[in-house]
Amino acid sequence: MQPIPSIESIREAAVRIKPYVHRTPVFTSVIVNGICGAELFFKAENMQKVGAFKARGAVNAVFSLSEKEVSYGVATHSSGNHAAALAYAAQCRGVKAYVVMPENAPAVKKAAVAGYGAEITYCAPTQQAREEALDNLVRHTGAVFIHPYDNFNVISGQGTAALELMDQVPDLDTVLAPVGGGGLLSGTALAVFGLNPAVDIIGAEPLEADDAFRSLQAGKIIPVEKPNTIADGLRTSLSELTFHIINTHVAAIKTVDESAIIEAMRLIWERMKIVVEPSAAVTLAVLLTRREELQGFKIGLILSGGNADLDNLPWRK
């Protein structure tokens, strides 16, 4: 296993990525507080570069490489925000990015990755085809593979969102982050624990992709078989590294069904007037379905991203 990131590696990441990412604002809503019976602080990573916290980890990973290591570029496979984030990070550093995407990826995501100047290789939409295409690419180009979450520097970068949040709102009782592959939740947990071990860290996960919940129950990684959630950023499974960190530092994983995610997403759009993607609404969905458990608490929530498909909103009739 790779080394475990620490509060120091997260602090170093914050310095390293500062010129290329936003210090995002924290939003509050009297109405949403009233509904939940708690005081909520939303860290708006939907307003981050590329529209998601993923810019933090990707920039940190790309800028952690030496001149020599990075000289042949960087590569990844992803159909989501990590692909755009890596393309953006490579553009910032002035090196090439190679992205393997399934040929059926949404046109808007292909355009975003291409817009940051990445070279896209299309493959069949299976895990095996992806990995083969990536292996091929790395062998032929010499590019460095940057995993979306099973990576020390990526996790350290993702932790900088919580580092900022703890500075912006110093006296939180609890911090919630969504969990897919676990990069954001791992970084969040390490940052929050490193700053104040008394603060509870809770992971929020769709019931339809509840591998983190089941893995923590079982004490070993149980990958999700057929994730079937609108929270497209949370369909991946924990890695060895993220499982270890989450198992050590996270108080609980709470799951929510699809209707709760849609209700939470709509509440954020309607009442807070900000655009978030389904994956970002899973934390609020946890609070909406467990109002009795956190009455009166000061709770931080990481709004992970804002890349919603405006032509296909989940509440569309």
Add this chain to the structure above:
Amino acid sequence: MQPIPSIESIREAAVRIKPYVHRTPVFTSVIVNGICGAELFFKAENMQKVGAFKARGAVNAVFSLSEKEVSYGVATHSSGNHAAALAYAAQCRGVKAYVVMPENAPAVKKAAVAGYGAEITYCAPTQQAREEALDNLVRHTGAVFIHPYDNFNVISGQGTAALELMDQVPDLDTVLAPVGGGGLLSGTALAVFGLNPAVDIIGAEPLEADDAFRSLQAGKIIPVEKPNTIADGLRTSLSELTFHIINTHVAAIKTVDESAIIEAMRLIWERMKIVVEPSAAVTLAVLLTRREELQGFKIGLILSGGNADLDNLPWRK
């Protein structure tokens, strides 16, 4: 005609309304700046109380009344944001609000007004029926009628958004505000002119409701006959008071067609990750359709509101 508000009445309004309204944030976007070739600063009144700048004017009007004047409550006719704003302002002051709404108003707007505790009287959806119902109401209740824009205190309140913007971004070249009845544009013009007469003030208006444009051309009020725009907040016509102020202080009214409004609205949602209603996108639509005119300028835009109908987005296929 009523007296003309001044920078002093706007400053007094800012102090009066402070406990009840938000100092809204100013957003910027590197991507949108690149598209427009100018440096844009968006004053986010979509995040204001009740989701629109209207809270400022309504609160100022209600709190400007004496204890005796306000003792029988306040009243208005509106199917839009002013109705909710007046209901909110009355709730803040602890007095009754009476609102005349057309019976065919959207359920979500009826619910918003009722949610702030206002008493709603429904009427037929004609101007005559509205005014008769309001006259009746005022006669029977003794409530004070607060006009949505033809009102000294309302205009002074609306001007506080620009007062804040000029403080948040001190060196603007130009400020744009949308124009319907003209309350926001009048308040904006008076605030900006009062602080710095060198700053240009431009009104943004839908081509399909271009009474302000035509009135300024003609030198007299020419009401809009059949406004046919998705910018539902801008379907009203100038009043004597707002015409006078706009005619004195506004450099130009620029009109835009419906497709430009929809494009601008979508751009704000997609790139800035904030929810704005069609009326709020009209200012950016002006810039998108006139990129050559304002190259390199520092431009402030008032995002007037965020009460979009999430079930009926204008780009819905």
